[in-house]
Amino acid sequence: MTTSEPSSGYVGRFAPSPTGPLHFGSLLAAAASYLEAKAAHGRWLVRIEDIDPPREPPGADTEILRALEHYGFAWDGPVLYQSREAARHRALVEALVSRGAAYACGCSRRALAGARRGPLGIIYPGTCRNGTRARRTAIRVRTTDAPITFDDRLQGRQTQRLESESGDFVILRRDGLIAYQLAVVADDAAQGVTEVVRGIDLLDSTPRQIHLQRLLGLRTPAYAHFPIAVNARGEKLGKSTGAPAVSLGDPRPLLLALLRALGQSVPADLGSASLASIWAFATRHWDPGGLAGRRQVLWMPEKIGYR
Ligand code: GLU
DSSP states (O other): OOOOOOOOSEEEEEEOOSSSSOOOOHHHHHHHHHHHHHHOOEEEEEEEEOGGGGOOOOOOOHHHHHHHHHOOBSSSOEEEEEGGGHHHHHHHHHHHHHHEEEEEOOOTTTTTSSOOOOOOOOOOOOOTTOOOOOSOOEEEOOSSSSSSEEEETTTTEEOOOOHTTTTTEEETTTTSSHHHHHHHHHHHHHHHHEEEEEEEGGGHHHHHHHHHHHHHHHHOOOEEEOEEOOOSSSSSSSSGGGGGOOOSSSSSHHHHHHHHTTTTOOOOGGGSSSSHHHHOOHHHHHHHHGGGTTTTTETTTEEEEEE
């Protein structure tokens, strides 16, 4: 479904990885970015981040799009498939390598098993910074310890020192696939995205993305990281925690639950309104301020709580 409403300069997006059907957690991220964009009279794009074929069941992309339509989301313009942008992604990697900003790394997972770990995972110790003889290589981008700081609209000021917190990170994998950090930066820029609204699980990837934007001379969008939906055990709802696909029955009860999970007050009689009226109401009254500093929304069908 597409719309062609007049638009402010705001461009938002929802960028699912088609690793399975849409579940409540991903629908929550979609709704947050949609309402932000609609309330700002902006455009809202959908991008399928299909850059990891081994993890993508066939047809997951169409299932996601069908579910979005079923819940009344209307996106602007054609859906962008990242897999079709591989040549452009690679050109950016090559540009970084030719400037010496990125380099080939021959370290296998096993070779890095003993490396120090931090909250972001393994901290790359810089083994291949000065060259490698390995034949199969990944490409890593150089980092420094200059602090990278940004102001997240919901989570406040964030700072990371990449060299000591992640080390030089992978932008092209050893198997030849583009890494998420590079692809997301390339396509947010190519699509003119001005506001990145997504789940808080990606908050700590943002400084790596800002680092790449700076190296590539790309504009840094504004960021708002929303709480993610978790189950009673505090686990992120997702494929690995067995979150069920959202139902394709009457979308309204779940949509209302979604709005409540996003901290919106929803009049009891809204449930009998049309899908379009529910979205219109939600857009008009959208106020995510109550979610500031929240990291998790506890999602159980009959109960919503925050942490
Ligand atoms: N494709 C990522 C995911 O599904 C989201 C990327 C983003 O919003 O930056 O988790």
